[in-house]
Amino acid sequence: xxELEKLYEEIRNCHKCRLAxxxxxxVPGEGPEDAQIMFIGEAPGFxxxxxxxxxxxAAGRFLDQLLESIGIKREEVYICNVIKCRPPGNRDPLADExxxxxxxxxxxxxxxxxxxxxxxxxxxxxKFLPKASISKVHGQLIRVGDLTCYPVFHPAAALHQPRWKxxxxxxxxxxxEILKQLDKLEIEDxxxxxxxxxxxx
Ligand code: SF4
Numbered sequence: 001x002x003e004l005e006k007l008y009e010e011i012r013n014c015h016k017c018r019l020a021x022x023x024x025x026x027v028p029g030e031g032p033e034d035a036q037i038m039f040i041g042e043a044p045g046f047x048x049x050x051x052x053x054x055x056x057x058a059a060g061r062f063l064d065q066l067l068e069s070i071g072i073k074r075e076e077v078y079i080c081n082v083i084k085c086r087p088p089g090n091r092d093p094l095a096d097e098x099x100x101x102x103x104x105x106x107x108x109x110x111x112x113x114x115x116x117x118x119x120x121x122x123x124x125x126x127k128f129l130p131k132a133s134i135s136k137v138h139g140q141l142i143r144v145g146d147l148t149c150y151p152v153f154h155p156a157a158a159l160h161q162p163r164w165k166x167x168x169x170x171x172x173x174x175x176x177e178i179l180k181q182l183d184k185l186e187i188e189d190x191x192x193x194x195x196x197x198x199x200x201x
Contacts, residue, residue, distance in 0.1 A: 025052030029080025121154025
Protein backbone atom coordinates (compact mmCIF):
# COMPACT_ATOMS: atom_id res chain seq x y z
CA UNK A 1 0.00 0.00 0.00
CA UNK A 2 1.37 3.46 -0.89
CA GLU A 3 1.31 6.38 1.56
CA LEU A 4 -1.59 7.84 -0.38
CA GLU A 5 -3.59 4.60 -0.29
CA LYS A 6 -2.99 4.34 3.47
CA LEU A 7 -4.27 7.88 3.85
CA TYR A 8 -7.39 7.09 1.78
CA GLU A 9 -8.10 4.11 4.04
CA GLU A 10 -7.80 6.34 7.09
CA ILE A 11 -10.16 8.93 5.61
CA ARG A 12 -12.75 6.27 4.68
CA ASN A 13 -12.75 5.08 8.30
CA CYS A 14 -12.65 8.57 9.84
CA HIS A 15 -15.22 9.62 12.45
CA LYS A 16 -13.52 12.78 13.65
CA CYS A 17 -16.52 15.00 12.90
CA ARG A 18 -20.31 14.77 12.57
CA LEU A 19 -20.17 14.48 8.77
CA ALA A 20 -19.21 10.81 9.14
CA UNK A 21 -22.76 10.09 10.32
CA UNK A 22 -24.52 11.40 7.20
CA UNK A 23 -22.05 10.45 4.45
CA UNK A 24 -22.57 7.59 1.99
CA UNK A 25 -18.89 7.56 1.06
CA UNK A 26 -15.94 9.65 2.11
CA VAL A 27 -14.25 11.32 -0.86
CA PRO A 28 -10.49 11.35 -0.22
CA GLY A 29 -9.36 12.62 -3.64
CA GLU A 30 -7.85 11.15 -6.78
CA GLY A 31 -4.97 11.56 -9.17
CA PRO A 32 -1.35 10.51 -9.58
CA GLU A 33 1.04 10.74 -6.66
CA ASP A 34 3.49 12.70 -8.82
CA ALA A 35 0.93 15.21 -10.17
CA GLN A 36 2.33 18.69 -10.86
CA ILE A 37 -0.96 20.46 -10.23
CA MET A 38 -3.32 19.95 -7.31
CA PHE A 39 -6.88 21.28 -7.55
CA ILE A 40 -8.56 21.76 -4.18
CA GLY A 41 -12.31 22.33 -3.99
CA GLU A 42 -14.65 22.80 -1.04
CA ALA A 43 -16.50 19.58 -0.16
CA PRO A 44 -18.20 16.62 -1.87
CA GLY A 45 -21.73 17.17 -3.19
CA PHE A 46 -24.53 14.66 -3.87
CA UNK A 47 -22.88 12.77 -6.75
CA UNK A 48 -19.44 12.79 -5.14
CA UNK A 49 -20.91 11.34 -1.93
CA UNK A 50 -22.63 8.58 -3.93
CA UNK A 51 -19.55 7.66 -5.98
CA UNK A 52 -16.75 8.41 -3.48
CA UNK A 53 -14.97 10.47 -6.16
CA UNK A 54 -14.32 14.23 -6.32
CA UNK A 55 -15.88 16.53 -8.94
CA UNK A 56 -18.15 14.07 -10.75
CA UNK A 57 -21.37 16.17 -10.94
CA ALA A 58 -22.11 19.23 -13.06
CA ALA A 59 -19.19 21.18 -11.54
CA GLY A 60 -16.94 18.21 -12.28
CA ARG A 61 -17.99 18.16 -15.93
CA PHE A 62 -17.21 21.88 -16.13
CA LEU A 63 -13.81 21.25 -14.50
CA ASP A 64 -13.14 18.53 -17.10
CA GLN A 65 -14.02 21.00 -19.89
CA LEU A 66 -11.76 23.66 -18.37
CA LEU A 67 -8.87 21.20 -18.20
CA GLU A 68 -9.51 20.03 -21.75
CA SER A 69 -9.52 23.64 -22.97
CA ILE A 70 -5.91 24.03 -21.80
CA GLY A 71 -4.74 20.64 -23.06
CA ILE A 72 -4.51 18.96 -19.65
CA LYS A 73 -6.10 15.56 -18.99
CA ARG A 74 -7.99 15.03 -15.75
CA GLU A 75 -5.90 11.89 -15.09
CA GLU A 76 -2.74 14.02 -15.04
CA VAL A 77 -3.79 16.25 -12.14
CA TYR A 78 -4.63 15.65 -8.50
CA ILE A 79 -8.14 16.62 -7.40
CA CYS A 80 -9.46 16.77 -3.84
CA ASN A 81 -11.43 18.92 -1.40
CA VAL A 82 -10.85 20.74 1.87
CA ILE A 83 -13.55 18.55 3.47
CA LYS A 84 -13.68 14.84 2.67
CA CYS A 85 -17.34 14.10 3.54
CA ARG A 86 -20.49 15.77 2.22
CA PRO A 87 -22.14 18.35 4.45
CA PRO A 88 -25.92 17.58 4.56
CA GLY A 89 -27.86 19.45 1.87
CA ASN A 90 -24.55 20.85 0.55
CA ARG A 91 -24.43 23.44 3.33
CA ASP A 92 -21.16 25.28 3.95
CA PRO A 93 -18.65 23.30 5.99
CA LEU A 94 -18.45 24.44 9.63
CA ALA A 95 -15.25 25.70 11.25
CA ASP A 96 -14.87 22.65 13.52
CA GLU A 97 -15.35 20.29 10.55
CA UNK A 98 -12.69 22.12 8.54
CA UNK A 99 -10.32 21.95 11.51
CA UNK A 100 -10.92 18.23 12.08
CA UNK A 101 -10.35 17.42 8.41
CA UNK A 102 -7.35 19.72 7.81
CA UNK A 103 -4.59 17.18 8.64
CA UNK A 104 -5.73 14.97 5.73
CA UNK A 105 -5.27 17.75 3.18
CA UNK A 106 -1.93 18.68 4.78
CA UNK A 107 -0.75 15.10 4.30
CA UNK A 108 -1.98 15.01 0.70
CA UNK A 109 0.06 18.14 -0.02
CA UNK A 110 3.12 16.60 1.68
CA UNK A 111 2.82 13.39 -0.35
CA UNK A 112 2.01 14.95 -3.75
CA UNK A 113 4.32 17.96 -3.39
CA UNK A 114 2.49 19.83 -6.19
CA UNK A 115 4.32 22.54 -8.09
CA UNK A 116 1.08 24.49 -8.32
CA UNK A 117 -1.99 24.44 -6.08
CA UNK A 118 -5.14 25.74 -7.75
CA UNK A 119 -7.66 26.64 -5.05
CA UNK A 120 -11.25 26.37 -6.27
CA UNK A 121 -13.53 28.70 -4.32
CA UNK A 122 -13.34 30.60 -1.07
CA UNK A 123 -13.04 27.71 1.41
CA UNK A 124 -10.03 26.33 -0.38
CA UNK A 125 -8.49 29.81 -0.66
CA UNK A 126 -9.06 30.35 3.09
CA LYS A 127 -6.92 27.30 3.87
CA PHE A 128 -3.89 29.21 2.55
CA LEU A 129 -4.93 32.88 2.79
CA PRO A 130 -7.61 33.18 5.48
CA LYS A 131 -8.11 36.92 5.05
CA ALA A 132 -8.07 37.13 1.25
CA SER A 133 -11.17 37.82 -0.79
CA ILE A 134 -11.54 35.57 -3.81
CA SER A 135 -12.95 38.35 -5.99
CA LYS A 136 -9.77 40.35 -5.35
CA VAL A 137 -7.07 37.66 -5.61
CA HIS A 138 -8.42 35.20 -8.18
CA GLY A 139 -6.09 34.82 -11.14
CA GLN A 140 -3.01 35.88 -9.15
CA LEU A 141 -0.04 33.67 -8.40
CA ILE A 142 0.72 33.78 -4.69
CA ARG A 143 3.57 32.19 -2.78
CA VAL A 144 2.51 30.86 0.63
CA GLY A 145 5.57 29.50 2.41
CA ASP A 146 6.90 26.71 0.18
CA LEU A 147 3.68 26.48 -1.78
CA THR A 148 2.60 28.31 -4.92
CA CYS A 149 -1.14 28.95 -4.98
CA TYR A 150 -3.36 30.13 -7.78
CA PRO A 151 -6.89 31.02 -6.58
CA VAL A 152 -9.84 30.75 -8.96
CA PHE A 153 -13.61 30.74 -8.44
CA HIS A 154 -15.27 27.39 -7.72
CA PRO A 155 -16.64 25.80 -10.94
CA ALA A 156 -20.05 25.20 -9.24
CA ALA A 157 -20.38 28.89 -8.35
CA ALA A 158 -19.21 29.85 -11.84
CA LEU A 159 -21.97 27.73 -13.39
CA HIS A 160 -24.53 29.93 -11.65
CA GLN A 161 -22.89 33.30 -12.33
CA PRO A 162 -22.04 34.13 -15.96
CA ARG A 163 -19.41 36.74 -15.00
CA TRP A 164 -17.62 34.27 -12.72
CA LYS A 165 -17.78 31.67 -15.48
CA UNK A 166 -15.80 33.86 -17.85
CA UNK A 167 -13.38 34.75 -15.01
CA UNK A 168 -12.78 31.04 -14.33
CA UNK A 169 -12.26 30.35 -18.04
CA UNK A 170 -9.79 33.21 -18.30
CA UNK A 171 -7.91 32.19 -15.13
CA UNK A 172 -7.63 28.61 -16.41
CA UNK A 173 -6.28 29.81 -19.77
CA UNK A 174 -3.24 31.20 -17.91
CA UNK A 175 -2.33 27.94 -16.17
CA UNK A 176 -0.05 26.60 -18.96
CA GLU A 177 1.84 29.92 -18.98
CA ILE A 178 2.12 29.86 -15.19
CA LEU A 179 3.65 26.38 -15.32
CA LYS A 180 6.21 27.68 -17.83
CA GLN A 181 6.93 30.70 -15.62
CA LEU A 182 7.40 28.44 -12.61
CA ASP A 183 10.14 26.56 -14.47
CA LYS A 184 12.01 29.83 -14.98
CA LEU A 185 11.37 31.01 -11.43
CA GLU A 186 12.71 27.82 -9.92
CA ILE A 187 15.90 28.20 -11.93
CA GLU A 188 16.30 31.94 -11.48
CA ASP A 189 14.98 33.43 -8.31
CA UNK A 190 12.12 32.39 -6.08
CA UNK A 191 11.38 35.97 -5.03
CA UNK A 192 10.07 36.65 -8.53
CA UNK A 193 6.99 34.60 -7.67
CA UNK A 194 6.24 37.13 -4.96
CA UNK A 195 6.57 39.93 -7.46
CA UNK A 196 4.32 38.10 -9.90
CA UNK A 197 1.60 38.03 -7.29
CA UNK A 198 1.74 41.81 -7.12
CA UNK A 199 1.27 42.11 -10.84
CA UNK A 200 -1.35 39.41 -11.03
CA UNK A 201 1.03 37.57 -13.40
S1 SF4 B 1 -15.16 15.39 7.00
FE1 SF4 B 1 -13.02 14.83 7.42
S2 SF4 B 1 -12.85 14.88 9.66
FE2 SF4 B 1 -15.04 14.77 9.17
S3 SF4 B 1 -15.51 12.58 9.20
FE3 SF4 B 1 -15.04 13.13 7.09
S4 SF4 B 1 -12.86 12.66 6.85
FE4 SF4 B 1 -13.30 12.75 9.06
